[in-house]
Amino acid sequence: MEGAARLSGVNELPTPTWNYLHINDVPVSVPTGAASPSYPPAEKIPGGTGPEASAWLSRSADARESVVVTHGQRRERPVELTVGGKDDARIRDTLVTLCDDSEADVVVVARSDRDGDATCGSRLRLDLARGARAHVHVYVAMHDGYQYIDDIGAALADDASLDVHYHLLGAGLTVCGLRTENVGFRAAVDVDVRYLCRGNQTLDMNYNLRLSGRKSTADLNAYGVLFDNARKTLRDTIDLVRGGKGAQGNENETVLLAGDGVVNKSLPVILCDEEDVVGNHGATIGSVSEEQLQYLRARGLDDQAANALFARSVIDSATSQAPTAAARDAALFAARRFLGDDAVDDVLDASGVEGKEEA
Amino acid sequence: MSDLLSVSGLTAGTEDKTILHDIDLGIEAGKSYVLMGPNGAGKSTLGHVIMGDPQYTVTSGTIAFEGRDITSETPDKRSLAGIYLSYQAPVEIPGVPLYSFLRTICQKRPELKMTSRQFRQRVNEVCEQLSMSTDYLTRDLNVGFSGGEKKKVEMLQLLLLQPKLAILDETDSGLDVDALSVVSRGIEAYRSTCDGALLIITHNTRILERINVDQVHVMVHGNMVSSGPSSLIDEIDREGFAKYEAMLAQKAQGELA
């Protein structure tokens, strides 16, 4: 018999703020299964969702993998980490070790065949040695009965670079945490987040980009549209750690509110313990401007069609960037849900991807 | 007569690379000089090194002003001694009104002591000379000023401070005809009121049409390769810097051999 446990400190802000705002973390209940709860061990590379969620994912994983990309190697096929589908694992726990000057793609896809009430997840650790390059794609497109926890932790040595592309296209509850530690000189992290959220879906994100290496950089861009009663929280922290001289961090968020009952929470945090640094943050939260709407009306689009147009840009990005068949299927699943069946062919044409969806 | 400014054997650069190689340059009081050279020749760097910009390190050689070695002095001391560098891209400083900035820098110089009324009057005169609206005086220093306005602010400071040596770093770049004539007028006014020495750094010759130039220096790749009378200006105007680049290459070969 499975019980349920409440995980604490999930997606917790590195520096909490007022408790009454209920914004410091997200409450998550998970099935306990046979494993008994225990204190999470300290991790060498911590993840973004926090120690408890991370430990739970690790304990509950039904697929474990350790991938090593050797010195100077460019791994041809992406490391594919798919969860949630009929023949997929439910929870994956993966370590990707990139040796000096190596390069690899990692693709995480969370999908579902039919509605259910499962919790799926992925715990991914990336250890990037000097000059290593990793490109990570995360696709989430599940039925509303699912909750999905995505936990990434990465450490970057000198001149290493990591880019992460999120397409978060819905699940009942999506919890997405990323923690990067740019230890090395000129280590660079680039995070691109696109999301859509509708109905009563909840999307909770926590990005903690730590810059402790000299002249290291971090950039984060987030863009998304909220429909209906969707609830979204974005915590994005640039942590300019002492010793990281010449570090630069930039973050920018744009949220489009397109529903009567939407709740948008944004926490763009800059922590600074070093003098010779630059940190910038920008956030724009609101609806499509009256000017833009007017323009679109003049082109024959009503307001709903206008909002769909902005959602479409996220779907187009998801399909055109999809590095694997599973990722593309996830994008098309989302296209159907957000834009309707008719839109799928159109999206396919636009993305320049040949052929029909795979079964 | 001893030089006002005397640069000898100057080698300088940034942390990563040497930009100026063994430069000699002498400037006599009251005379005007032009420093020419293609883009990237190190002309602006030389101006900044003379001013004492800490982003450059002097590895050998000396800079003397009025016979005194100033190689390791801070920029503010050099400024008070009478050197002025007009910036190619003046810095914006939010929250500091232009007028109070001008007042502050003038008050640092005992020779310019005047009452606040006299000062106001003087500033208004200079503004008029430069066809500059006094509205700028209440605005924050250079914040949101156009390129031409920033250059006028540099001329305004030059005329107020009346330095013994003015180094004008590409003061003409990016200016339209009207602004250019204002700047030329400013330079003339500086020359006539305080008989200061002038070192004009430029890579085009338009601004020089109205100025009496005593001597021209040519720099290529961080080396001082030639100097001569003002007729050099026309020659460079016609023929460019190819000849000087060849001279440098030859010299380098000679050294190798």
Next chain:
Amino acid sequence: MSDVEDRFAADDLSEVSRDLYDFVMPESGYERYADGLSREVVESISRKKDEPDWMLKMRLDALALYEHMDMPSNWGPSIAGLDMSNISAYVSPKTKQANSWDDVPDDIKETFERLGIPEAERDSLAGVGAQYDSEVVYHNMRDEVAKQGVIYTTVEDALKEGYEDIVHKYFGTLIKPQYHKFAALHYAVWSGGSFVYVPEGVSLDYPLQSYFRLNAAGAGQFEHTLIILEPGSYLHFIEGCSAPKYNVANLHAGAVELFVGKGAKLRYSTVENWSKNMYNLNTKRARVEEDGSIEWVSGSFGSHVSYLYPTSELVGARSNSEYTGITFAGATQDLDTGCKVILDAPDTTASVNAKSLSKSGGVSTFRSSVVVSPKADNARVSVSCASLMLDADSRSDTIPAMDVRNQTASVGHEATIGRISDETLMYLMSRGIPENEARTMVVNGFANPVSKELPLEYAVEMNNLIKLEMEGAIG
């Protein structure tokens, strides 16, 4: 223009020194209650003030709350160095409140003269209140202002002088004792402060100012400010504060409740300069009705630890909140400041413009929350914060929270952090300004958007405080 000139000229001429604020007057003959909190202390304060029963009940209820509430533990600077059992909640000089400086005891009068209060009163204020430790020792307002029906007194006197109904209606309704532990503490032991009532349509040409001086070591100051603006009125209220420095902790836990009526406008300016042994756990909150406006102007320079977030509740349509603040954290300081805005009506607007500076190991945290409720159609908010790091020993954090629940709202946020660029310093030095002065000039420029919102003499005071911090003279 001459205004601009004067501001900077004043900065040039005056030789500022910390002695301006850091001097101690003898405490002999004062009435000082035993350290710590007890029912007895609370009852003694109430008895001394001869106040109505409801007030005593409120104090005792608040005390009970205080004893059961937890300290905030998971966020903000540590207040572990603060032990209430070492703080005297009530210290009073042996004097009656005067309305002429001649009637104020010499040492206290000298204190306020050194702080420039009587002079400012003569030159540019409509009225002044001066509090010394727990009691207000001086209160006066110009006759012409009084004739317009403006009331400016202490809450204690308002209760006795026929305004009990008004006080009862508003007191403790905006900041409730349940708000947090130090709000509860405040209501248990509050003493002194200001009561201001501006009738409908009355506009004060000159500001009112209250100045708070905490002279006694190991004491707490718990003044209560209650301001009521009737529809269409205007007031600029200024509060200043300072204290000599001690080796023991002092505590300031005041409460400021501001009620801004329809179409009324209140500007509330603070230059906070507590000594660096002070725990400044102050609470300020304004409620704004239709078309009303609250403007917070806040300069935070003093205190060892600060928790300070003026809060605006915009409950009326088209009401507006503006916050302009600067915080300068130097050695031994951990200052957690910012603001909160709740937009709870259509077409409300808010702007937040915050600056912070950190130097010599100081820690500055900007913290804000903007909440846009489902009722706030077409709400417009802009938040801007800029932080300047003045050396590598210091720290500066920016923690802004936004909670938006209305799709027609528009919220913009921008934050930057960095240091004074080498290019900027070089440019100023190349014009003859020494490096340390160049830095001070840039910092004053950075602070200028705040200081230009203050009346001249306060802007000058603020520039002087910045200068002191830049010279590292504040210990």
